[in-house]
Amino acid sequence: MGQTTIEKILTNHCGKEARANEIVVARVDYIMGQDGTAPLAINAFNEMAGQEVFDAAKVAFVIDHSAPSPNEGVSALHKLMREFSADKRFRLYDIGEGVCHQLIPESGEVGPGSLVIGADSHTCTYGALNAFSTGVGSTDLAGGLISGQMWFKVPETIKFVCNGTLPKGVFSKDLILYLIGDVTADGATYMAAEYTGEAITSLSQEARFTIANMAIEMGAKAGLMEADDKTFAWLRRFTNREFTPVTADEDAVYAEVREYDVSKLEPQVAKPHQVDHVAPLSEVVGKPVHQAVLGTCTNGRLEDLRIAAGILSGRKIHPGLRLIVAPASRRVLLDAMAEGIIQTLVEAGAALVTAGCGPCVGTHNGIPSDGETVISTANRNFKGRMGNSNAEIYLASPATVAASAVTGKFTDPREFIK
Amino acid sequence: MHFKGKAHKFGNDVNTDYIISGKYKFKTLDMKELSRHVMEDLDPEFYGKVTAGDFIVGGTNFGCGSSREQAPLAIKYADVGAVLAKSFARIFYRNAINTGLPVVECDTDRIDQGDELAVDLSAGVIENKTKGITLPIKPLPGVMIKILNDGGLAAHFRKFGGFNFG
Numbered sequence: 414m415g416q417t418t419i420e421k422i423l424t425n426h427c428g429k430e431a432r433a434n435e436i437v438v439a440r441v442d443y444i445m446g447q448d449g450t451a452p453l454a455i456n457a458f459n460e461m462a463g464q465e466v467f468d469a470a471k472v473a474f475v476i477d478h479s480a481p482s483p484n485e486g487v488s489a490l491h492k493l494m495r496e497f498s499a500d501k502r503f504r505l506y507d508i509g510e511g512v513c514h515q516l517i518p519e520s521g522e523v524g525p526g527s528l529v530i531g532a533d534s535h536t537c538t539y540g541a542l543n544a545f546s547t548g549v550g551s552t553d554l555a556g557g558l559i560s561g562q563m564w565f566k567v568p569e570t571i572k573f574v575c576n577g578t579l580p581k582g583v584f585s586k587d588l589i590l591y592l593i594g595d596v597t598a599d600g601a602t603y604m605a606a607e608y609t610g611e612a613i614t615s616l617s618q619e620a621r622f623t624i625a626n627m628a629i630e631m632g633a634k635a636g637l638m639e640a641d642d643k644t645f646a647w648l649r650r651f652t653n654r655e656f657t658p659v660t661a662d663e664d665a666v667y668a669e670v671r672e673y674d675v676s677k678l679e680p681q682v683a684k685p686h687q688v689d690h691v692a693p694l695s696e697v698v699g700k701p702v703h704q705a706v707l708g709t710c711t712n713g714r715l716e717d718l719r720i721a722a723g724i725l726s727g728r729k730i731h732p733g734l735r736l737i738v739a740p741a742s743r744r745v746l747l748d749a750m751a752e753g754i755i756q757t758l759v760e761a762g763a764a765l766v767t768a769g770c771g772p773c774v775g776t777h778n779g780i781p782s783d784g785e786t787v788i789s790t791a792n793r794n795f796k797g798r799m800g801n802s803n804a805e806i807y808l809a810s811p812a813t814v815a816a817s818a819v820t821g822k823f824t825d826p827r828e829f830i831k
Numbered sequence: 832m833h834f835k836g837k838a839h840k841f842g843n844d845v846n847t848d849y850i851i852s853g854k855y856k857f858k859t860l861d862m863k864e865l866s867r868h869v870m871e872d873l874d875p876e877f878y879g880k881v882t883a884g885d886f887i888v889g890g891t892n893f894g895c896g897s898s899r900e901q902a903p904l905a906i907k908y909a910d911v912g913a914v915l916a917k918s919f920a921r922i923f924y925r926n927a928i929n930t931g932l933p934v935v936e937c938d939t940d941r942i943d944q945g946d947e948l949a950v951d952l953s954a955g956v957i958e959n960k961t962k963g964i965t966l967p968i969k970p971l972p973g974v975m976i977k978i979l980n981d982g983g984l985a986a987h988f989r990k991f992g993g994f995n996f997g
Binding site for chain 1 (some may be wrong): 846972983
């Protein structure tokens, strides 16, 4: 009987053949914590009587969620992270370096076949590099920091076979929103997702990250893709390290196989206040928008900014609407500057904020007012997510966000993409 | 472990942003302070309504979303005895066990707001005193029982210096 991708990666890390529903203790290749979770992990590390981290070269903390610090409470926790990482001699990415889920792939430390834990639910993002990466809490993270191991229940896998290619003006964000709407917010709970088919392989590596990033929004432990030439070309920009890709066996056993034809897919939105409240964009076209957000670990990459700049070039954002842009990393920001993208966005009226999580998590950088409507490229639209429970958040692609920023209302980006 | 209290009922997909909002959790490690804001976006009065030992009762996918461990901790520090739900999101479930908050999978359709409950974790049964019925509990995986019995993952590590499920 064959194995799924995740069964193979776990087999390679636990010293025995891993099969769905077994409990295994696996070796971890890389560990990440961020400023919302690392402070509690430091507490747990101390409570566990931890002395040193298992391997300082395989650990990083990232200050991205509330950065630069907006108040003294946050400042104290950032200081705690800086002191701990200096004491244990591992890498700390400080304010302005970017979102953890862009920085860890850019570090070159993670690639096909890797096993990664991160104290952030969107750690599943690196599945786009054919890694098993998953979110854990702070106490699990502390256990990993000390032992270099983590226990897992080997998950069953749902295979998403996406046939066809996306039409012009429809992007990987629209596809993953559609899939989440179809399987619902807990449709893949306790399971892994494998994304396959021409609609996935035809995407750029950057567009694939968007899909893997949102696996958690269907409850999945991981969202995995196969590695191909695009994956290795992307990685070679950052590392010469060798990785061994992992492919599911032909006769692997899946909990479910779901097939889709994406060739007629329209732009999608997730409506308030759940990510699986997905509808075609046409359902809300014309509704006024007060704030537009471009960025986050879902859609803050160079390609995302380039798509938005393509629509905003030579135009101005609608009077009264705010457009907030948060590049996913300093490298993305520098590349976007070199390409003239930042010039275009700022000339159009965008407010550029620090590379990092931006306003996604409600701590800073653009908290909406009561009764306002936000359109965002982020991955969560929960009530209160952006810091005000009386605002409404809609999720969409960078193209839809840019088109809506121009008109001040929900707008189909295909009107701007010829 | 044995708990008695009344049910505070919530719906499906209660995410960890609702349990404790990002606007509070980044500022402090004082969990008692955070607990005053527990469930605030769903019920601003919730903290004041809880008597020690009461239960949060959810539907499916309780604790979905962010990996924040402040969520089970804020519930625990609000003196909630246990969380009962039809199903839990994976990360929340692990975090709750690791930090010693009992989480119980059962048929919560048979529990209404304000019902008086007695939960006996060792016997694996919930008594709904208001309705005069008993509900079975879906057992925890063996690894998690081990972690709970050791007093949480930190205590497990103090005892063994690493994972020891042998």
